[in-house]
Amino acid sequence: MLRILRDLFRYNREFAIGATLVLMIVALSVASFFSPYPTLSTYVVPPDIPPSWAYPLGTNSRGQDVFWQLSASMRNSLLFGISVAFISRIISLVVGLTSGYLGGFADRVLMSINDTFVVMPLFPILMLFFFLMHDNMSWPLLALAMAALGWPYDARLIRSVALSLRTREFTTQSVFSGMSTPRILIEEHLPYVLPIVFATTMNNINWSIGLEVTLSVIGITNIETPTIGTMIYWANQHTAMVAGVWWWVLAPVATVVMTFIGLFLLAVSMNEYIDPRSRLARMEGSR
Amino acid sequence: MRTYGIYVLRRFGQFVLVVFIGINVAFLITHSTPIDPVEQAISSATQFGFSDPTAVEQLRQSLRELYGVEGTFWEKYIHFWTRLAVGDFGPSLSAFPTSVSALIGRALPWTIGLLTTSTLISWALGNFLGGLAGYYRENRILKAIGIVATGLQPIPSYIMSLLVLIMFGFVWPIFPISGGFQMNLSPELSFAFVRSVVEHSILPVLSLVLITIGVWFIGMRSIVSNIVTEDYVLYAELAGVDRHRILASYIMRNALAPQLTGLTLSLGAIFNGAIITEFVFGYPGVGTLLVRAVGTGDYSLVLGITSISIIAVATGVFIIDVMYPLIDPRVKLT
Numbered sequence: 001m002l003r004i005l006r007d008l009f010r011y012n013r014e015f016a017i018g019a020t021l022v023l024m025i026v027a028l029s030v031a032s033f034f035s036p037y038p039t040l041s042t043y044v045v046p047p048d049i050p051p052s053w054a055y056p057l058g059t060n061s062r063g064q065d066v067f068w069q070l071s072a073s074m075r076n077s078l079l080f081g082i083s084v085a086f087i088s089r090i091i092s093l094v095v096g097l098t099s100g101y102l103g104g105f106a107d108r109v110l111m112s113i114n115d116t117f118v119v120m121p122l123f124p125i126l127m128l129f130f131f132l133m134h135d136n137m138s139w140p141l142l143a144l145a146m147a148a149l150g151w152p153y154d155a156r157l158i159r160s161v162a163l164s165l166r167t168r169e170f171t172t173q174s175v176f177s178g179m180s181t182p183r184i185l186i187e188e189h190l191p192y193v194l195p196i197v198f199a200t201t202m203n204n205i206n207w208s209i210g211l212e213v214t215l216s217v218i219g220i221t222n223i224e225t226p227t228i229g230t231m232i233y234w235a236n237q238h239t240a241m242v243a244g245v246w247w248w249v250l251a252p253v254a255t256v257v258m259t260f261i262g263l264f265l266l267a268v269s270m271n272e273y274i275d276p277r278s279r280l281a282r283m284e285g286s287r
Numbered sequence: 288m289r290t291y292g293i294y295v296l297r298r299f300g301q302f303v304l305v306v307f308i309g310i311n312v313a314f315l316i317t318h319s320t321p322i323d324p325v326e327q328a329i330s331s332a333t334q335f336g337f338s339d340p341t342a343v344e345q346l347r348q349s350l351r352e353l354y355g356v357e358g359t360f361w362e363k364y365i366h367f368w369t370r371l372a373v374g375d376f377g378p379s380l381s382a383f384p385t386s387v388s389a390l391i392g393r394a395l396p397w398t399i400g401l402l403t404t405s406t407l408i409s410w411a412l413g414n415f416l417g418g419l420a421g422y423y424r425e426n427r428i429l430k431a432i433g434i435v436a437t438g439l440q441p442i443p444s445y446i447m448s449l450l451v452l453i454m455f456g457f458v459w460p461i462f463p464i465s466g467g468f469q470m471n472l473s474p475e476l477s478f479a480f481v482r483s484v485v486e487h488s489i490l491p492v493l494s495l496v497l498i499t500i501g502v503w504f505i506g507m508r509s510i511v512s513n514i515v516t517e518d519y520v521l522y523a524e525l526a527g528v529d530r531h532r533i534l535a536s537y538i539m540r541n542a543l544a545p546q547l548t549g550l551t552l553s554l555g556a557i558f559n560g561a562i563i564t565e566f567v568f569g570y571p572g573v574g575t576l577l578v579r580a581v582g583t584g585d586y587s588l589v590l591g592i593t594s595i596s597i598i599a600v601a602t603g604v605f606i607i608d609v610m611y612p613l614i615d616p617r618v619k620l621t
Contacts, residue, residue, distance in 0.1 A: 014437075115301065116308045118552050121600045123559035124577060124593040125309075129316050131581050131589050153552075203441075210443025214563050217445060218578055232449075241457055253449060257442060264441035 008269060015269035021262025028255070029075035037065060039072040039226050051247055058247040061238040070251050073226040077209050077256070080143060080227065084208035085201045087147035092155035093197065097185045099155070100162025111159070117152040125149070126211070130220040137222055142215075146208055154200040161193050195270065202267035206260050213256065228256045291612060298608040302601050309597035314367050317590060318360075325350045330584075376591035379580075387591040390576060395595070398572035401488060402561045405495035406550075412496070413503025414546055418539045420504070421511025433508065440501030444560035448494040448567035455490055463487050465569040491568045498560050499553075506549060510542040544615040551604045558600050 008015040037044045043063030051058040057066040099110040129145055130137060165171060165188075174184045209228065215221050216229025223230045231252045235241075240248040329347055370376065376387035413436075420429040439447075456464040468483040514520060515538065523533050565574030573592055580588035 112301070112304055113308065115552075116305045119305055119555045119600060119604050120309050120312075121555045121558045121562075121596045123562055124589075124596045125312060125316070127577060127581055128313060128589055128593045131584075131586070132317065206441050206443070210445070213443065214445040218566070218581065220581060241453065246457075249449075249453070253446060256446060257450075260441040260443070260446075261438055265437070268437070 004273070008273065012269050012272060014265045014272075018262050018265030018269060021258050022266060025074060025078065025255070025259050025262060028071050029078050032068070032071040032075045035068040035072060037068055039064075039069065040224065048243075048245055057251045058245075060235070060248045061240065061243070061245055062234060066248060066251050069226055069231060070255060073228050073231045073252060074255055074259075076225060077212060077228040078205075078259070080139060080212055081205035081209040083140075083143045084146045084150060085204040087143065088151040088204060089154070089197055089201060091147065092151035092158055092200075093190070093193070095151065096155040096158025097162050097189055097193070100159040101166055101181070101185060101189065103163070103166065107159075111156070114152045114155055114159075117149065118156070120149075122149045123211075123214075126215065127218075127220070130215065137220070139222060139225065142212075142221060143208075146211060150204060150207060154197075154204065157196060157200065158193050161196060162189055165189050165192055195273070199267045199270040202263040202270065206263050209256065209259065228252045294612075295609055298605055301608075302605040305601040305604070306598055309601070310368070310371060310594060313590065313593050313597070314364065318363060325586075371594055376594075377587045379585055379588045387587050390588060391573065391591055391595050394571060394573045394576045395599070397570060398561060398565065398574065399599075401491055401495070401565065401570065401572060402558065404488070405492045405561070406499070406557060408492070409496040409499040410503055410546075410550060413500040414507045414539075414543065417504040417507025418511050418534065418542065421508040421542075422515060422534050422538065424512065432504070436501040436504040438501075439497055440505060442498070444494070444498050444563040445567065447498045448491075448564045451490055451494045451497070452567055462489050464490060487570070491564050491570050494564050494567075495557075495560060498564075499557060502549075502553070503546065507542060507546060510545060511538055514538050514542055540614070544611075547607065547611060547614055551607045554603050554607070555600050558596065558603075562596075 009019065010016075032039070041064075045055065045059045045063055045065050047059055047061050047063045049055055049059045055065055055067065057070060059065055060069065095110055095114065099107045099114075126145065126149070130142075133141065170188060171184065174188055179187075212221070212227060213229035213232065216223065216227055217233050217236065219233055221227075221229065223233055232249060235245070235248040235252075238245070238248075240246070325347060329343060329350070374388050379385055379387050379390055416429070416432055417436075420426070420433055423429060442450075452464055455462050463486055468480060468487055520533060520537060523537055524530075528537070561572070562574030562577060564570070565572045566578045569575060573596065577589065577592045579585075580592065
């Protein structure tokens with residue numbers, strides 16, 4: 001395992017850059033536990049100070065230190081993204097594996113529903129939902145709703161792999177030795193699709209953080225919790241760009257762009273890891 | 288030709304399914320949440336100082352009739368579909384007494400224009416450059432474009448629009464950053480008006496193109512670099528077919544078919560992106576209308592836009608599906 005990581009780091013530039021970016025983001029998030037100020041309080045430092053030695057990323061118009069605010073926001077956004085990705089992975093695994101294994105009518109029905117969700121404009125639907133929930137909005141509910149909509153693309157991907165596993169001999173053997181369908185899916189087929197699931201997880205985290213940012217900026221999430229989105233929301237409320245407090249907007253935007261690119265590159269290199277031939281080709285090429 | 292008929296019929300079936308499931312999801316959301324949409328709308332409306340008790344009671348009464356919250360579940364369900372079928376979502380609360388359909392009808396052409404222009408540019412350019420990059424693998428410029436595309440691809444709509452807005456609104460202000468046309472011009476077919484519309488659409492279109500071009504570029508590059516290794520390409524090369532012709536009609540044409548399927552699959556996501564971009568640039572389309580409706584608590588407008596969006600995207604997918612045989616004639620033949 002370590003050797004694979006080392007090889008990936010040495011020969012795969014995407015993995016090296018992606019892993020470095022993600023490590024930096026994780027370090028920033030962990031730093032939030034050492035914050036000298038409570039993240040929710042305002043006017044703990046003088047407002048609107050540009051980046052300096054005392055305040056590395058400056059302070060905002062609400063009297064908060066942008067660095068520590070950013071750290072807590074990144075942690076919350078990341079945790080949110082991971083929870084959405086985790087829940088939606090379960091749904092897409094269940095749908096993808098079942099559909100691919102059962103085939104026939106069940107497959108056609110599941111995939112029709114799947115394709116419907118793929119082309120559906122999710123954003124207006126989410127807006128409608130949050131508009132109605134308004135005062136009852138909470139982050140777990142938001143995560144659940146987004147997970148319920150974020151699975152279909154990856155379910156199709158998992159299904160395409162499961163479809164090819166169905167005709168393999170070991171599946172036939174498991175059926176003949178009397179294994180139940182759920183057990184075949186979990187014990188025999190799941191290990192084959194896990195690498196793809198990891199790659200799609202990264203993309204799904206990106207997707208959910210992106211949506212979180214958008215919904216927060218519009219102001220229909222719980223804007224009191226510091227996240228990347230609510231940070232930009234408050235900056236917009238105080239017209240930070242017009243007032244010249246550019247560091248308040250730039251800090252979360254730059255950080256979240258780093259996160260997106262880092263996770264995306266990890267997903268790309270993960271796909272390469274899944275196909276060992278291309279990994280070998282790359283190692284030969286750089287020698 | 289008969290097989291094409293069957294193909295179109297099947298795609299139409301998918302269209303009906305998307306609309307059916309989408310509208311049902313919208314119905315379930317509005318009718319299964321513990322929140323009464325009428326009370327929600329009233330509390331949002333009274334938030335801004337509108338609180339004469341008799342007027343509120345009248346509002347409540349008319350809203351209850353309008354939203355069809357009376358009656359059994361099935362009555363409500365039928366009521367919902369009937370209203371949708373005739374395109375009547377009642378009057379808008381925030382722009383009373385203008386009807387929701389009129390508001391959406393006014394905004395929809397802007398969104399469709401923005402969406403069509405940016406998707407055409409992004410899809411054509413992304414596929415063209417991606418195809419070149421897959422064929423001429425050692426070209427420096429194409430490699431550099433590849434790195435930029437990889438960096439652009441994962442950035443979501445809001446952040447990209449914000450970056451473009453900061454770039455061309457604050458750092459280098461050369462384009463108008465808000466609205467659909469200049470305020471003092473009246474919408475007519477004059478040179479000044481058209482020019483103003485084009486100028487105002489540059490930044491939203493640019494953001495949308497930047498958001499999506501990476502996907503097409505990277506997808507096309509990987510498909511083409513796979514096709515290049517096929518025997519028939521090698522044969523064509525050995526037979527001395529012109530390289531440009533090999534790329535255009537032997538490779539790109541084959542690679543376009545999955546890319547067109549990809550376009551239909553991501554149309555919903557592209558639409559989401561357009562909504563968000565419109566909101567950032569204050570473009571007078573459906574997206575800005577939706578965000579404003581949410582802000583002012585205009586329930587019927589939110590519901591109307593959601594329903595229309597579902598139908599619009601499903602229609603777009605259907606149109607592209609019907610055009611599919613232009614790129615892949617096998618659909619017609621077999």
